[in-house]
Amino acid sequence: MILSGWQAVFFWLFAISAIFAGLLTVMARNAVHSALFLISSLMSVAALFILLGAEFIAGVQILVYVGGVMVLFLFVIMLVNVGAEERGSAPIFNSNRQVAASLVFCALLVFGLVIAAGKSDSALSFIYKVKEDTAKPADDQPPGGGPSLPVAGTGVARRSLETERVGTRLYSYASLPFEIASVLLLVAIIGSVMLARTLKQEAAADDLAPEVLEQEVQREPELATVPHQGETT
Amino acid sequence: MFGFLTNASLLLLQTNEGGSAIVNKMQHPDITKFLAISALLFIIGVAGVLTRRNIIVIFMSIELILNAANLNFVAFSRYLQGTSAANPVAGQIFTVFVIVVAAAEAAIGLGIVIALYRNKETILLDEIDLMKW
Numbered sequence: 067m068i069l070s071g072w073q074a075v076f077f078w079l080f081a082i083s084a085i086f087a088g089l090l091t092v093m094a095r096n097a098v099h100s101a102l103f104l105i106s107s108l109m110s111v112a113a114l115f116i117l118l119g120a121e122f123i124a125g126v127q128i129l130v131y132v133g134g135v136m137v138l139f140l141f142v143i144m145l146v147n148v149g150a151e152e153r154g155s156a157p158i159f160n161s162n163r164q165v166a167a168s169l170v171f172c173a174l175l176v177f178g179l180v181i182a183a184g185k186s187d188s189a190l191s192f193i194y195k196v197k198e199d200t201a202k203p204a205d206d207q208p209p210g211g212g213p214s215l216p217v218a219g220t221g222v223a224r225r226s227l228e229t230e231r232v233g234t235r236l237y238s239y240a241s242l243p244f245e246i247a248s249v250l251l252l253v254a255i256i257g258s259v260m261l262a263r264t265l266k267q268e269a270a271a272d273d274l275a276p277e278v279l280e281q282e283v284q285r286e287p288e289l290a291t292v293p294h295q296g297e298t299t
Numbered sequence: 300m301f302g303f304l305t306n307a308s309l310l311l312l313q314t315n316e317g318g319s320a321i322v323n324k325m326q327h328p329d330i331t332k333f334l335a336i337s338a339l340l341f342i343i344g345v346a347g348v349l350t351r352r353n354i355i356v357i358f359m360s361i362e363l364i365l366n367a368a369n370l371n372f373v374a375f376s377r378y379l380q381g382t383s384a385a386n387p388v389a390g391q392i393f394t395v396f397v398i399v400v401a402a403a404e405a406a407i408g409l410g411i412v413i414a415l416y417r418n419k420e421t422i423l424l425d426e427i428d429l430m431k432w
Binding site for chain 1: 394
């Protein structure tokens with residue numbers, strides 16, 4: 067869109083910040099530094115979402131992506147304790163041939179991006195149809211006319227109906243994928259709990275086959291004394 | 300490589316002077332810059348996935364890739380707002396689902412990393428070679 071004035075300033079600020087933080091995510095030596103750079107990249111992209119008028123998605127990104135997924139990453143980094151190795155001079159990238167091959171692949175992607183952008187006018191022209199109506203709504207008015215939006219609390223801008231539109235469509239057109247997404251999250255929760263259990267926890271929950279339990283007891287004798295939960299008849 | 304970088308930066312700096320096909324700038328916003336940003340983030344994420352040894356940093360690069368796709372979706376959703384498309388907010392709806400899938404995938408992937416660390420005591424991809432012939 068034609069970003070004017072402060073919008074252009076903020077666009078360039080957050081765009082450069084997102085790319086710079088993304089680059090540092092990939093190149094940082096310490097995994098915690100990578101996580102923090104990724105957090106700042108995600109916040110910059112959330113600001114870009116707001117510039118595009120998608121306030122709901124920006125809020126979801128900050129709450130779920132940064133507040134949930136990245137915190138999970140930091141917890142796992144803490145559990146796995148990578149800091150000690152990365153502080154030394156251990157190589158953090160693959161061997162030189164692999165790095166060169168991946169850089170060639172990325173150069174091909176950049177090449178494709180440049181070619182696609184060079185033809186951008188003709189490539190995107192099939193998407194829209196030229197409309198003849200003379201009513202050209204301003205940027206902060208609802209498209210297609212209609213009553214003008216109420217003024218926001220600060221008196222500077224107008225309230226946006228974007229979240230309402232997204233919510234309406236999400237629950238009417240996309241209700242089936244919405245329910246499937248909730249089932250997907252349930253499966254992910256169960257799967258991750260099952261994947262991260264220790265042998266002691268599995269023994270306590272009686273989830274080990276008897277012969278496996280005997281094998282493990284030979285290696286770790288204290289497994290035999292794990293208190294079992296109440297058995298069902 | 301430097302030529303590509305120059306071209307990419309020229310792309311980002313260009314104004315809409317050659318946009319004779321774009322009739323009404325208010326109704327058909329120019330999202331080329333946002334698409335370029337998203338493509339650059341995607342490329343950086345792909346480079347991270349292909350070159351790092353640490354599994355957790357590879358997962359973070361995957362999140363960067365998914366984020367770039369989200370930016371692309373939302374940019375197109377904004378692009379379709381003023382047109383007569385059937386469902387102009389479809390981009391933002393799909394973004395919600397991409398975030399859901401990314402969260403689920405991160406949870407399971409990190410569970411696998413924890414289980415792997417318990418058994419092999421390492422998270423560097425070079426040293427996890429049990430399945431190599």
